[in-house]
Amino acid sequence: MFFFFVGGISPQVRQVLKPDAARCIRCGSLADLVEEEKVLKLFFVPVWRWLGKEPVIYCNNCSTFFPPSTSLPPPPSHMPSPPDGLRCHSCARVVDPQFSFCPYCGYSL
Incomplete structure (x- = not known):
């Protein structure tokens, strides 16, 4: 008997702490300082959520998460x-x- 598992962990934005806080390291557009949460999904259904350790920068343009220490100045x-x-x-x-x-x-x- 075989079991097929479809799932994974993905980051999501929980709350915007400061809009336009930096520039994206990938595309150069303005990015927000956000509170991140990790989401465990099984068969594309969210099952478990937990907070990230510290705020991160999130780019709305290219959907990239990265630490504030690597961001470009606004x-x-x-x-x-x-x-x-x-x-x-x-x-x-x-x-x-x-x-x-x-x-x-x-x-x-």
């Missing part, structure tokens, strides 16, 4: 426009106004 909320060109909203470097993407970080201008 973009500045107010950046003055440089006199000699356009400034990237992600890495704050001066770029040519003709560019559609930042040549340093790849962020869409």
